[in-house]
Amino acid sequence: MTLRRVDQAGRVNIPSELCDTFGIKKDDLVEITRTNEHILIKKYQPEFVCAITGKITDNGKTIGNSFISEEGIKMILNFIDEKK
Structure with a gap:
């Protein structure tokens, strides 16, 4: 598990090792959805x-x-x- 702080604008940095694993690069779009308990982020x-x-x-x-x-x-x- 990795912890990240949310900044004043509500942004969170995705760890580079997760970006590498899921093929997310600079300027890629990501989908952000939610369940009742989780925020889900995936490469668009x-x-x-x-x-x-x-x-x-x-x-x-x-x-x-x-x-x-x-x-x-x-x-x-x-x-x-x-x-x-």
């Missing part, structure tokens, strides 16, 4: 951002909780072929 991902390429597109498939573009699917298939 537009609906159709490919989990493989990071590109925004509407050509692809949702697999589990991830959207994968056609380009990303091709990259995965090429990777698998190379490992055979």
Whole structure:
């Protein structure tokens, strides 16, 4: 657990190790939501951002909780072929 102070403007710094873990970089957008007991912060991902390429597109498939573009699917298939 990490403790941080809230400044006068209501801001809290996110520890760099958490930013690294979750891929949050300077100027990235984050979503802030709440439950009855918690404040939740997560990196903002537009609906159709490919989990493989990071590109925004509407050509692809949702697999589990991830959207994968056609380009990303091709990259995965090429990777698998190379490992055979």
